[in-house]
Structure formats: structure tokens, C-alpha cells
Amino acid sequence: MTAKKFSETHTVPYYEGNITNHITLAMLLNIVILVSEHQNEILGVDHNELINNYGIGWVVTSYSIKINELPKIDQTIKLTTRGTSYNKYFAYREFWIENEDGEELVKIDSIWVLINEETRKVSPIDNDLIALYESENVKRLPRLPRPEKLGDELDSSKKYQVRINDIDFNGHVNNAHYMDWMLDVFSIDFITSHKPVQVDIRFENEVTYGSWVESSVKIEAMPDGLTKTVHRIDSGNEVSAIATIIWGDIK
């Protein structure tokens, strides 16, 4: 059995892009979350249903993002998603982004858990719920690449206070903002001379409104003109998120 796919198109408005004329990585996460939520809606299990009837909600724990080419401002893209497989506590969801000729621009693998909205603890995945997606029940889910741990040696670090508009309708910080904090440590020169080709990100602990986070990065040259950047977001004494990004040169 193969899980149900769901697709929709999206045209990238200027305000989802940045100086490179491409969509930001934060907005890339926002638009794929939107397509998954639209699939949930069609299956009758959107976030309101889950909270009101079960007191639970889906939360992403990690993404592995392979980028052939980031969508450009004004480009119309096709987004496809599938809730591919699951086990007792984790679900594996895939996303594909294609251009209008059907060429793959971005492929995203993601791991999700169901969280109890009151306790914020992981809740076992209900068989009736997941059956709607025709997901495959598996012993072992695919293991996404684990981002590297940042050592003590940093190239750059910046502090941010969580803003009122970083908080979503549920009162939580939208995960996409971690991506903005991670990328803001770079110079404009770095951003305009490099393009991300692989992003592995893992969310460890939630941050709350008003708290301060620190975004740190180490930049390392790799063979073949690639650059590796290792990221960590801390909040107080807790690690909030870690990521490894591989960048290509823009010729």
C-alpha cells in the first residue's frame, strides 16, 4: 500500500523572498507545512479537529532538505506531500517541490510526533487517525541525517528576543523562525555568494514568547567548493535547535 499524495500549486510573492530573489528557507518550511495542513483538512483532521476532539497536535521534530534549486520570486511551483509511514510514536512525511515542467527543485523528508496540547508530551499515534493517510505501519522509520554538534569555536553569534508575531494561533513559536535566526548570522556577501544544497535541522526544545535566543554558527570549507555551516539555537541553558547546512558557490 502506498500512502495518499496531495498536491497544490503556489506562486511565490516578493515578500516570501529575500535579496537573492529566491524564497527564504523559513518561507519554504511555511509553505510545505501549509500543504500538509491542507491535506489534513481534506481528510477531516485539521489542527482544530485534533485539538478540539483529541487535545493533540502534530509537531515536526526534524527536516532533511535536499535543494536542487530554491523556488524564485514570482515562480509557480507544485507542492506534493504524503504521510508515508509511521510507528508507535513517529510519523515520516515527504514533500516534493517541482517547477512547472515537473523538474524536482526540492525534496524534504520530515519526522513528526503528536503532542498532547496540555502536557506538551508526545502522545502515541492513533491507528484510526493515521489510517486516513494510508500510511504504512513500519518497525523502523528512515533515519534522517543528524545535524552536527557545534563546538566551542564560533564564527558568529547573534541574540534575538521572540516577538509577538513569531507566536502562532496556538501560542507557540512557528518553527520557521528558527531558520530565520540561523540564517541572520551570515553577512550579505555570504548569502549572495552561496546557495544552500542540503539542510538538516532538528528541533530540541520549544521557546516561548519574550524569551531570548542565541543563534551561533561555525563555517567550514569543504572539498569541491562546498561550504558547511553548523548551527545552534540556545535559549537559556537549553538547546532549542541544531542544524547543518551545505552550501554551493554561486558562480
Next chain:
Amino acid sequence: MTAKKFSETHTVPYYEGNITNHITLAMLLNIVILVSEHQNEILGVDHNELINNYGIGWVVTSYSIKINELPKIDQTIKLTTRGTSYNKYFAYREFWIENEDGEELVKIDSIWVLINEETRKVSPIDNDLIALYESENVKRLPRLPRPEKLGDELDSSKKYQVRINDIDFNGHVNNAHYMDWMLDVFSIDFITSHKPVQVDIRFENEVTYGSWVESSVKIEAMPDGLTKTVHRIDSGNEVSAIATIIWGDIK
């Protein structure tokens, strides 16, 4: 003669909204700028054409926004715009946002200038360009309400550094970010117990990447359960933007 109208629909995704379940004021400005740019495109004078052929670009100097009801997350709205009138240096553009029953949710009046991209100085409005909009040539444009000047007495103030993703494809700070800085000075309690009914904002001086801005506010009670907030964004010794917002209570 009445100027040409242009309309399109927009469905508000979750990531354009905030904890109130309505679109943020920053995103409201983004989506109306998008509809005006789509009209420019259809008329063959989008921002690329203007920069490449004339070295100029449209810039908003002030908005006056009347809000009956802010669009909600997931709501589909109709956006309409018209380049109503102009004189030698200024153009007056109107926007209407309606719900699916044709009821007016938001009306926006805006004043624009053409800026020389190199000198950043105001450029006279070319008659051939504005003729495409069938705008009316007038002696006096409507005067938008002038936001109040903030005195020395402040209720709240926060500092922000311009981020890499605050910079658009032209290398400038998107005006919508001023709105986010202005609103972030409030508590969650204020934001969830008040709704904006009138916003008057005026942009004074541009800010650049990496610079720090300070967002300040004074909150005043008014008759009939209304609240007035007076805002100023400073960058160094310059005033970047000022605004007055009138809020109603949420019962």
C-alpha cells in the same frame, strides 16, 4: 474619467496571521503592495521595467488604513486597487479589501512617489507612465491624516537590528517590517484584547541592513472604549517612521 481598477483574490495562510487568528498588519501591507505590483505588471510597468528602463521605482510615503474587520487566517478575500490621481510628484492609490459577500473589511488610502534608484531622490511623475493607469491629474491630492508626534513620555520601547531577510530583492528594507517593529512593543494581553480600527503611518527616512532601530509607543485611553497608540521608529538620530493607531476593545 475614472482610473482603472484591478482585482485579485487571496487566501490568508496561517503564517500570515498571528495569535489573534487574523492577518498581521505587516502582512496586510505586503498583500496590498502585491496587488498593486500585479496591476503594474499587467500594464507592462512592473518594478523591473521601471528600474531597467527609467532607473526609478515606486515608494509609499504614507498609508491611512480604515479597518472594519481584519481578514482571518484561511479567509479568502478580494483585493482591489486603483491608481486614482496624481500631481507632479505624488500619486494617490486606493485599495479595498472585501469578504466573499462583497462587504468591505479594509479600505486603504496611500501616497506614493517615484524614487531615482541611484540618488534615492524623488523623481517627477512621467505623464506617459501614469497615463497607463488612467489616473486623474489633479492640483491637490487628498491629504491623509498626519500621525501624531510622540513626546518624551513613553510606555514602552524596544530595539531591533535590521535582519538579512528584512532586505528585499532591491536591497531595501520592506516597509512592512516597520509595522512589525511598531506592534512588537505591546504585551500579548494588549494584542489579544484590542483590535486596530484605524492606522495612519508615515515613512520618513529609510533604514539599511545591519542598522539598529528603536520602536517606541505611548498608549492613551480615549472616549467610547477606544485606545490611541502613538508610535515612532528611530534609527540613530533620524526618525524612520511615525504612526497613530486607534484600537477598539474586543468584548
